[in-house]
Structure formats: structure tokens, C-alpha cells
Amino acid sequence: MRFISVATDIIETRGLTKRFGEREAVSAVDLNVPRGCAYGFLGHNGAGKTTLIRMLLGLTAPSAGTIRIGGRPLPQERGEVLSRVGAIVEEPHFHSHLTGRENLRVIAAVRGPQAGRRIDGALARVGLSDRAGDRVRTYSQGMRQRLGVARCLLADPELLILDEPMNGLDPAGILELRTMVAELVGEGRTVFLSSHLLDEVEKTCDAAAVIDRGRVIAAGPIGDLLRSDAVELDIGCDDPRLALELLDGHPAVGGAVLTDDGIRVTLVGADGAAAINARLVGAGVSVFRLAPVHESLEARFLQITSRVGDAG
């Protein structure tokens, strides 16, 4: 059964709100997650990521707003919709006295007969076949995380929702998970991944939404999120002080400062690099590097969230 029509975004929320008493944990969130990509859901701890995910999965009821997954409304068609969604919320929990395989049997029993036939494949997929007969209490954090992904795969999911999946993983585990996410996306699945680890979202995801204090304040492809209005160039040259003097007052230059091995120039327009290069070379300055500055998602995140003032 394929429950999702390909014409729609896989997740669509409108005015999604969750209140706990007077406090609004999620405020009127409009979110569109395109299918077939790794989508990051980025925010500080306590920004509202997990609350939104819990609403998507029907674990808690929204105070207001609508949710559609694969074009189908929740909670009205919850059973049908979630039958093809795999999720890890916060951290994967298991019955620690059962083995890895037995824990999968428990979930497979709830999902239906076809899920039981996927157990061996799911265990192999996450590299746990050898340890499937061991009790989960003997598993490391990374193994539990992988078993959580195996549990998601029992649904043959169109959509995987992973809440802070990098938590507690060592660098090798993070790399494994990143590779696995890429593979899952390569199979046409959508991975919706929440994290406060900006670097990981940047490396793992194709697009992202930034949530701050319950509100989505930016969303789009990672490249668009990184793009800021100001374009900067790092210029490596043999005489940075002379270069600084030469560019003072240049029409293409909004500002320039000395750096450790050259100067950093803020351009007025996006196409001033050639003119600047010509000016410096024409004046006898040897330019050996002319590189646009790539802002990290972390810097951009701090810039666009309302907590930028707290960062220092």
C-alpha cells in the first residue's frame, strides 16, 4: 500500500500550535517538507522541535492548526498515515530485558504481519545481525540508535522522523548515521531530522527549517539559508596594507579589513570580484587567492535566531 500521493509535500502544517497552560511551546508553525530529501529541523534545546514532532506522530494533540502527512490529514487518518512512517522521538527506548530481535518482534507485531518479515533485513541494514540475540541492556548508545533505525525500517517507511539522532553518538557513529540517512534518501524516502547540532544538519540535510521559541523563523534549501545579503571575499596577497589602501573608496567595495594573511572585503554587489582583482594587479599587488567567504550554518543560525545576543 502506498498511502502518499507524490504530488504533495510529505509534511504540511498550517498554524500548528501547542500550548502548555499559558506557555506556547509551538506557535502557529507553517511547515512544508518536500518529499525525497533529508530535511533538517534546527533549533536550540527547548525551541519546540520535539513538541512539534510529537504532534506529527499523534503523541500529543495540537492546541490549534492542521497537519497533513502525505496529503492526508491527522489525526483523522492517523492509522493509515503512520503505518508508513518510522520515528525515533528523543532517544530510542526498548525493553531492556529483551534482545534486539525480540524488541523488533514487539513492534512488528503491532505494525502487522508484513513487518515481521522485514526484521532480518532491518537488522542487517543497520549492522546488528550479530548482536540481535543479545539483550538490549548490553547495547551501547550507538547500537541502540541503530536498533531504533531498524525499528523504523520495519514500516518500510516513506518518511522517517528522527529526533536528535546524533545525541550520544561518537564521531564514527555520527558518520555511520549520516551515511545511512544519505542511503535512505537515495532510496526515495524522506528523512526529517531534528537537531541542535548545526554542523550535522549542514552536512546531512538538503534543506532545513530553523525554529526558535516555538516559531519557524527561516526555512529552505541549506544553500539558501547560508546565503546572506552581504557577499564577502577573502583576498590573499603579498602586500595586504597596500591592498587595503588601494581599495579604499573603490565603488565595488563596501568595507575591508586586514586579516592574518590578507584582507576581507565586503562587496557592494555580487559581481565586483573581477574589478577588485584588476585594481590590485594593476597596482602591482600579487594576488594569490580570491575566495568567497562561505558562512557556516552555525554562524547563520546565530545571526537569524533571536538569541544571537546570548551567543557570546
Added chain:
Amino acid sequence: MRTVVARQMIAAEVLKLRRNRALMTLSLLLTVGIVILVFGYKAIQHASDASRYAPAGGAHGFGQAVAALGVYFGALSAILIGSEAGTADLSSGVFRDLVATGRSRLALFWVRAPAAIVVTLAFSAVAFALSAVAAFVFAGSLDVPTVGLILRSAGWIALANAVLAMVAVGVGSLTGSRAMTLTGLIGWQTVATNLLLNVSSLGSARDGLLTPALVQLSPVSAARESVTMATGVAVAVIIAWAAVAGLVGAWRTALRDA
């Protein structure tokens, strides 16, 4: 929910219970262990001084074993198993993952009861069979239980333990806490019920207690202190306890934040 899915879910619940070594060990001690202990102790007493101590078996010894399995130790085992079935998913954190599959919360609740009852009755059956054998082996000069008494006793133990397991599943699902459920139910069954039975001013309100209703249906003398009531009233009280526990457990499971 299709039958095959329900069967799978019940089997998964049974798996969770039977792989819990501590629970299984304790339940074994409270059922089979108690039967071995009581018959063994009385057999040794009888062997050491036959003129002073009656044989361990016979209809009398069998009746004592049936009472122990129905409303005392067997009941404790049923409460232990039912509490674990009612709270295991919540205490382990797996409830959230089960809800996230899209399966109805009511279905998640209702499969716990048959699983708890199956596991409870497995222990009860072994302990009861052992009691019946011991009643004949250690009968000596005493009358042995009749086939009719054995069959009625088996049915009564099954009923009493199944109802207590069901009540424990419901209360466990309501509280979400194994410790609170165990303390509450064991305290209610062992202390509060006996106290209330002694408050004669409560009159027929005491008919609403579960243990007297179960004792009323017992084919053996199952309790020193009880109140008598019509069989129909006893049946209604037992059904009400099971139904109310089931409904509150289902209600809480359906509405609980996962």
C-alpha cells in the same frame, strides 16, 4: 484490528512477560513454590509425628492449597503479572514508539489483559496440578478430593486469578507506575479488604469488595473472614471489578500523552 494482528500483539505481550526473569521467578515462588513448601512442610510434620499431625494431602490439604492459590499467593502472582503487563510499555518508554506506529491506543491496551491472564493461568495451572497430585499422594488415611471438587476448584482458581490479573492490568495502565500499582493492589487485597470486612456498620456495602465475592463462589472454605452474599450478587461484583478496571485502564491509555 484483524485477528492475526491481535494474535501477534498478544503473543508479543506474552513474550515481554515471560522474558522477565525476576517476574517469572517470583511468580513461580508464589504459586508452585508455595504449594511445594506447604505440602512438603506438612508431609515432614506428619512423617515425624503421625499421631499429632494429620497427613498433608486429602480433601482438607487440597482445600487449603486451592484457597492459597485463589485468593492469597496466587492472587499476589496475578497482581504482579498484571501490574507488569499494565505498566511495562510506559516504564520502559516503548509506549511512545507503539503509539507512533499508528495502531489504536485501545488495541494497545486491550491486548495486555489476555496476555497477563495467559501467563498468570500458566503458573496457576502448574501449581494447581501439583496440589491435586499432592492431595492424593499425601492423603494417607484421609478422604481424597472428588473429581467434581477438583474441576470446580480449577475453574474457581482460574476465575479468581484472571480477574485479579485483569484488575492489575487496568490499574497499572491507569497509574503508569508499577510500584504504585503493586503497593495499592496488594495493600487493598491483604490489608484494606480485611479491615473493611470487620467494619460491620458498612453492612451490605461490603458486598462490593472483590475478595468476598470471589470467596462466595469458592468450592472450598477459602477465607476465615468474609461476608455472605447471593451468588448472582457475587458474579455481578466480580464482573464490575473487571469491567471498571478495564475501562479506566483503556480510558487512560487512550488519553495519555505518549
